[in-house]
Amino acid sequence: MAPRVLIADKLSPAAVAIFKERGVETDVNTGLDKDQLAEIIGNYDGIAIRSATKITPKILEKAKNLKVVGRAGIGVDNVDVPAATQKGVIVMNTPFGNSITTAEHAIxxxxxxxRQIPAADTSTQAGKWEKNRFMGVEITGKTLGVIGCGNIGSIAADRALGLRMKVIAFDPFLSEERAVDLGVEKVELEDLFRRADFITLHTPLTDRTRNIIDAKAIETMKDGVRIINCARGGLVDEVALRAALDSGKVAGAAFDVFVTEPAKENPLFGHPNVVCTPHLGAATSEAQENVALQVAEQMSDYLLRGAISNAVNFPSITAEQAPKLRPLIDLADKLGSFAGQLTESGIKQVRITYAGAVAQLNTRALTSSAVAGLLRPMLADVNVVSAPSVAKERGIIVEETTREAQGDYESLITVEVTTERQTRGVSGTVYADGRPRIVNIKGIRVDAEFGPSMLYVANEDKPGFVGKFAGILGDAGVNIATFHLGRDAQGGAAIALVEIDGAVSDKVIEEVKKLPQVTHAKPLHF
Structure with missing residues (x-):
């Protein structure tokens, strides 16, 4: 029986043709509300969507036959990926189909x-001839600050260089060598704010990047700076930006994305020096065609042949490999995430070592998973398929090493990250229970499971630390689930890895950092 796919958002007719040519039955039914979608989703093996349709846990609960969600575009904000994973549903996206279109929209x-073109157009068509009102500025010779110099940001930088602008870029994952290749100057964020005449954002929305431009950041910028956001709503504090526009500190802003969409009202609306578009970054016929064709091909390959590509929640591996690899993939991802959450500066190199039985398996999928985990704390949209290319475009060297020697463990994976400041390594294994564990951090032996919420503390091995540390957590009402300690020598360097119930506030972390024995403290989430 041929697989069936529901096309729930508007896709190019060429995508429908691909499904039919490949032998996949399709129904085009757009504009469904959540109740209508829930009523029919159980009839389909796949659903192809853009940004309008939301795949929620309630929808997935009704999707008894669903095997794949195909998102024609990069973002999967409208898909509950953890819920889909739990249900065994593959979630695919098309990471690079919109890149040129979005970069061009920013430019x-x-x-x-x-040149105040929208306001000048409105004025002129209203019969006014306000030639002296619209005094613009040249962009030639001006400095463009690019926040996020990945696939889209690097294209925007290239176009700006063609317009004879000077381009500076902030991206923790951008190497000096890659910056030279692009023709941009790599700078710290504070330097970018201080020097840029124009600022354009091309970074995902994560906990680290939310409100990356806020009132404090704006204060450090040049008077008369202009800010462009075609990436994600929430990267800029809209209220703070409106105040800066009103005061004249910021000369203008152009936004394609907003905190709340559809944006019926917004703090930026109505200001004479603001240009707004309704999330048109991917709205060209070429981009629509590219992502539609790509998602149709990917979904057809999976439904007919079991091939997985550009999945955000599963690596590209065969059905025969899956049972052995699945727990090791989880381990590799968590080891990468552990290292990524502790990394504060630009990554130059990642070395992943496989020892023992794991060295005989498909380590490519494991490496992709480790790199995805490493990059995800900063780049929310990265997945196990796109991770290698994302690392490559940022000039990060990824090395694999395999060793037959088993040592103390049947299989051992080590992720070693070299940044501009240091090298940090973390090792893990999977025991018979199938649960991944951390067994070594920076050469210090530990034995800890990964918990949803953890605290990592590096400290000096001196009496009194454990009591004071536990006291801080207790006073803050933070419950300790597990507590793991390790040290390299008596009185030497030590590590505490603590699983806690729930999140911990910044205030508690600061109190822990103030302990005289503590050299580093960081909350971790898995």
Missing amino acids: SLMLALA
Whole structure:
């Protein structure tokens, strides 16, 4: 029986043709509300969507036959990926189909902002001839600050260089060598804020990047700076930006994305020096065609042949490999995430070592998973398929090493990350119970399971630390689930890895850091 796919959002007719040519039955039924979708989703093996349709746990509960969700675009914010994973549903996206279109839109908004084109057009068509009102600025010779110099950011930088701008870029994952290749100057964020005449954002929305431009950041910028956001709503504090526009500190802003969408009202609306578009970054016929064709091919390959590509919640491996690899993939991802959450500066190299039985398996999938885990704390949209190319475009060297020697463990995976400041390594294994465990951090032996919420503390091995540390958590009402200690020598360097119930506040972390024995403290989430 041929697999059936529901196309729930508007896709190019060419995508429907691909499904039919490959032998997949399709129904095009767009504009469904959640109740209508829940009523029919059980009839389908796959669903192809864009940004309008939301795949929630309630929808997935009704999707008894669903095997794959195909998102024509990069973001999967409208899909509950953990719930899909739990249900065994593959979630695919098309990571690079919108890149050129989005970068071009950012450049278009920058030019429109520099010459006040939208306001001048409205005025002129209203019969006014306000030639002296619309005094613009040249972009030639101006400095463009690019926040996030990945696939889209690097294209925007290239276009700006063609317009004879000077381009500076902030991206923790951008190597000096890659910056030279792109023709941009790599800078710290504070330096970018201080120097840029125009700022364009091309970074995902994560806990680290939320409100990356806030009132404090704006204070450090040049008077008359102009800000463009075609990436994600929430990267800029809209209220703070409106205040800066009103005061004249910021000369103008051009936004394609907003905290709340559809944006019926917004703090930026109505300001004469603001240009707004309704999330048009991917809205060109070429981009629509590219992502539609790509998602149709990917979904067909999976439903007909079991091939997985560009999945955000599962690596590209065969059905025969899956049972052995699945727990090791989870381990590799968590080891990468552990290292990524502790990394504060630019990554130069990642070395992943496989020892014992794991060295005989498909380590490529494991390496992709480790790199995805490493990059995800900063780049929310990265997945096990796109991770290698994302690392490559940022100039990060990824090395694999395999060793037959087993040592103390049947299989051992070590992730070693070299940054501009240091090298940090973490090792883990999977025991017979199938649960991944950390067994070594920076050469110090530990034995700890990964918990949803953890605290990592590096300290000096001196009496009194454990009592004071536990006292801080107790006073804050933070319950300790598990407590693991390790040290390299008596009185030497030590590590505490603590699983806690729930999150911990920044205030508690600061109190822990103030303990005289503590050299580093960081909350971790898995």
